[in-house]
Amino acid sequence: MFVLKLKKRNKRRILQSYVQHIYRASEDIELRCKELKLYMNTVTLSDDRQSIGRWSFVRLSHPATMETIAMDSDLKKSKPIKKIRRNFKNNNKSSIKESFVNPRVYMKDTIRNISNILRFSTWDSAQQQLETLSIKWDSYTINQVLKTHPPMEKAWLFFNWASKLRNFKHDQFTYTTMMDIFGEARRISSMKFVFQQMQEKGIKIDVVSYTSMLHWLSNDGDVQGSVKLWEEMKDKGFCPTVVSYTAYMKVLFNHGRVKEATKVYKEMIRSGCAPNCFTYTVLMEHLAGCGKFNEVLDIFIKMQEAGVQPDKAACNILVENCCKAGLFIRTNSFPKIVDIVEELIKSGIFLGVNQSALLIYKLGCAKKPVSAAKVFDFLPDNEKNTTTYTAFMAAYFASRNTSKGLQIFKEMKDVGIPVVLGTYNVLLAGLEKSGRVDEFNYYRKERKQMMQNISFSGNQQSAEEMTCNFLFGRDYVS
Numbered sequence: 001m002f003v004l005k006l007k008k009r010n011k012r013r014i015l016q017s018y019v020q021h022i023y024r025a026s027e028d029i030e031l032r033c034k035e036l037k038l039y040m041n042t043v044t045l046s047d048d049r050q051s052i053g054r055w056s057f058v059r060l061s062h063p064a065t066m067e068t069i070a071m072d073s074d075l076k077k078s079k080p081i082k083k084i085r086r087n088f089k090n091n092n093k094s095s096i097k098e099s100f101v102n103p104r105v106y107m108k109d110t111i112r113n114i115s116n117i118l119r120f121s122t123w124d125s126a127q128q129q130l131e132t133l134s135i136k137w138d139s140y141t142i143n144q145v146l147k148t149h150p151p152m153e154k155a156w157l158f159f160n161w162a163s164k165l166r167n168f169k170h171d172q173f174t175y176t177t178m179m180d181i182f183g184e185a186r187r188i189s190s191m192k193f194v195f196q197q198m199q200e201k202g203i204k205i206d207v208v209s210y211t212s213m214l215h216w217l218s219n220d221g222d223v224q225g226s227v228k229l230w231e232e233m234k235d236k237g238f239c240p241t242v243v244s245y246t247a248y249m250k251v252l253f254n255h256g257r258v259k260e261a262t263k264v265y266k267e268m269i270r271s272g273c274a275p276n277c278f279t280y281t282v283l284m285e286h287l288a289g290c291g292k293f294n295e296v297l298d299i300f301i302k303m304q305e306a307g308v309q310p311d312k313a314a315c316n317i318l319v320e321n322c323c324k325a326g327l328f329i330r331t332n333s334f335p336k337i338v339d340i341v342e343e344l345i346k347s348g349i350f351l352g353v354n355q356s357a358l359l360i361y362k363l364g365c366a367k368k369p370v371s372a373a374k375v376f377d378f379l380p381d382n383e384k385n386t387t388t389y390t391a392f393m394a395a396y397f398a399s400r401n402t403s404k405g406l407q408i409f410k411e412m413k414d415v416g417i418p419v420v421l422g423t424y425n426v427l428l429a430g431l432e433k434s435g436r437v438d439e440f441n442y443y444r445k446e447r448k449q450m451m452q453n454i455s456f457s458g459n460q461q462s463a464e465e466m467t468c469n470f471l472f473g474r475d476y477v478s
Helices: 008-032 073-078 107-120 123-132 139-147 152-163 172-184 188-200 207-219 223-235 242-254 258-270 277-289 293-305 312-325 327-331 334-346 353-365 369-378 386-398 402-414 421-433 437-457 463-471
Strands: 037-045 051-059 081-088 094-101
Touching (some): 107 123, 107 139, 123 152, 172 188, 207 223, 207 242, 242 277, 258 277, 277 312, 353 369, 353 386, 369 386, 386 421, 386 463, 421 437, 421 463
Antiparallel strands (some): 037 051, 081 094
C-alpha cells in the first residue's frame, strides 16, 4: 500500500493532474487486463432424479488467429468476399448479379495495427511483421504512426527503418514529430541531432520545426537556447504564426521575462496575427499567477468580444483562480460565467469534476443556489458523482438553505452515490451552523459507524473518494 502525502497548499495542483492521471491509468489497466467469460447454465441430475441448474463459465481466450485458422492459405490471401445482389423488376422476375468486393481496410485501423506491433513486439519481431504489410509507406503513414507515441526506442528504430524503404524519403513532418518524441522524453541531445540531420540533408525546416524546438528547449530549462532559436528563425526570413508567437510568449512568461513577452504580443498584433484561444489562455494563466484576477476576467471578456470561443483550459483558469480570490462575488459576474459554462457544455466541452464542484460551491457562497443547481443539471450523468453531489449540498448549506442541503444528501443516497467522509463533513458543518442538534447527533453517529466499517474492512479509497475528501475537509466549508 502506498500513501501520498502533500502539503495543503499544493493539494489542488495535485488533484488536477496527478490523482486524475492515476485514476485514468488504473481504469485503462483494468480494461486491458479484463478477462472475458462465457457463462452457461449446465443441468445435472440430483440423487432423486431432479434437474439442477448451475451456472459455470469458460474463459474466452482462444489462441486461433487468421494466420493459424484451418483454411486454405491461397484462399486466405487472395479470395475476395462474394457479394450477391438481387435486382427485382416489375414483372416479379429477379436477376442475380454477382460481384466480388474486397474487404475495406481503413487507414486508422492500419495505423493502430502498426502502433500495436511496435508497442507489444520486440524490434526483431516487429520488423518482420512490418515487412509483410502490403501498404504504401508514405510520409503521412509514417508520421501518423509516430504520433501514436510508441516507445521512444522503437519509434527511433522505426524512423530509421522507414528511411531505408524504397521510394521513400522523410520530410519536415516526420522529422518534426520525431523531434517531439525526443523532446517530450527530455532527450534534448537526441532532439538536436535530429534537427542537425534535417539541416545536413537539406530537409525543409519550417516554422513548426522551430516552434517545436524552442518549446522543448524551454521545457528543459534552456530559455536562452529558445531565444536564440527564435532570433535565428526570424533572421532566416520565416514569418511566425499565431501558434509560434503564443508558444514563445509562454516560454518567456514561464521564465519571468514579462517585458519581452509583452513586446512579442504587441509585435504579433502589429503583424496582423489575431490571438486565438490558446493565446488568451496563456495571458490569463500569467495574470492569474501574478494575482491580477480582475485583469483575468477582463481578458476573458475581451476574448468573447473578439468572437473567440473559450475552451476548457481557459474556463478552468477563470473558475479556479477567480473563485479562490472571490472575484466573482465582488464583481457579481457569476451569471455571466454560468452562461459561458452552459454554452461550453452544449458544445461538448466539460469543465471536469473538480472545476465543476468548485464553481457549484462558490455559487452557493455567493448566495446563488439557483445558479448552482443550473450548473449541476448541466453536468453529464458520469460527472454527477460523490464530489459534485457533495459540492451541490455544500452550496445550499453555504447559502443557509439547510433543508434543501439535507434533501440533496438524502437524494444522493437514494440514487446510490457513495457517501464518504468529506460528504459527512459538509453535512455536519451545515447542520451544526443551523442549530439542528438532533439531526447533527444522528448523522455524526452514522459517520462514526461508516469510519468503523472502513477501518474494519481495510478497503482502499477510490480516486473519486480521495478527491471528495481532499476538496471537502473540515477546513473547506466555512
